[in-house]
Amino acid sequence: MVKKSPQEVLKNLTELINKKKPKGLTVAMVKKMVENEDGDPKMSVNNYVMKTMKNFQSEKSIDELNKIVGIFMDFWNYWPHKSLGNKSPSDLVTKKMKKQEKCKSKIEDTKVRVGNAEMFWSNYELMLKRMEENQKPFKKWLKEKFKPNYFTYLENKYSKRIYETRRDVCNLFFDRCLYLGFTDLEKIRPEYAIIEFPCWWQTHVMWGSLSETRISGYIEDMFVYIYDKYGREVGGLFEIRKEIV
Incomplete structure (x- = not known):
C-alpha cells in the first residue's frame, strides 16, 4: 500500500x-x-x-x-x-509492522483459530494460497464471461441509476463470495445468497438504502439470468427465495 x-x-x-x-x-x-x-x-x-x-x-x-x-x-x-x-x-x-518483521519466525509458529479448529499461521497461509489457486477458474469466468454479458444486459434494460445499483450489488456479492472462500458458483450456499448477504449489506454498506428484500430480489434476478444464459444454478436458491417473499 x-x-x-x-x-x-x-x-x-x-x-x-x-x-x-x-x-x-x-x-x-x-x-x-x-x-x-x-x-x-x-x-x-x-x-x-x-x-x-x-x-x-x-x-x-x-x-x-x-x-x-x-x-x-x-x-x-x-x-x-x-x-x-x-x-x-x-x-x-508502520512501527508495528517493523517490529513484526523482526519476529517473523515467531509469527509463523503462532496458532490461529479458523472456525472450530486451530492451525499454525504458516499452515493457514498455505491454506489461503490453495484456496486462491482453486478460485482462479471461477474468477476468470466472472471476469471474462459473466460480468461483461450481465452488465451489458442490465445497461440495456434499466435506467442508469438502477443499472449502477444492480451492478454494484453484483460486484459486492461476488467479492464477498470469494472472500468467504467459495471456489465456484455451485459451491455458494443458497442461504448465504438470499438471506445472509442481504443482512450483511445492512450493517456494512453504510451509504446504501436498499432493504434486505430488495437486495434478495436483485440476487434472485441475477441467478435467473445465470440459469437462462449459462444453465448454472445454486441448488435450493429459488426455493428459499419463495419461502421469504
Whole structure:
C-alpha cells in the first residue's frame, strides 16, 4: 500500500469539500473531528464516518460515494491524532509492522483459530494460497464471461441509476463470495445468497438504502439470468427465495 503524507490527504479533502460544497461540513470541522477524537477507536471511526457521510446523502452514485469515503478514511488514517501522541494511525501501523518483521519466525509458529479448529499461521497461509489457486477458474469466468454479458444486459434494460445499483450489488456479492472462500458458483450456499448477504449489506454498506428484500430480489434476478444464459444454478436458491417473499 502506498503511504500518503498529511499534506496529500489534506489537499484531497480540501478539493472534495470545495467541489461538493456539503452543507454543515468544512475542512476545519473534519480536522477537529480527527485531531480531537477520543474514546474507543472503533466507535470513534464509526462516528466519524457517520458524521461526515450524512452530508452526502443526496449522492446517488455508489462509485462516487466510494471515492468520498476513501478520501475521508485516508484523512483519518494519515492525519495526526492527539490521542496517539500527534501520530497518525498509519504511523503506528508502520512501527508495528517493523517490529513484526523482526519476529517473523515467531509469527509463523503462532496458532490461529479458523472456525472450530486451530492451525499454525504458516499452515493457514498455505491454506489461503490453495484456496486462491482453486478460485482462479471461477474468477476468470466472472471476469471474462459473466460480468461483461450481465452488465451489458442490465445497461440495456434499466435506467442508469438502477443499472449502477444492480451492478454494484453484483460486484459486492461476488467479492464477498470469494472472500468467504467459495471456489465456484455451485459451491455458494443458497442461504448465504438470499438471506445472509442481504443482512450483511445492512450493517456494512453504510451509504446504501436498499432493504434486505430488495437486495434478495436483485440476487434472485441475477441467478435467473445465470440459469437462462449459462444453465448454472445454486441448488435450493429459488426455493428459499419463495419461502421469504
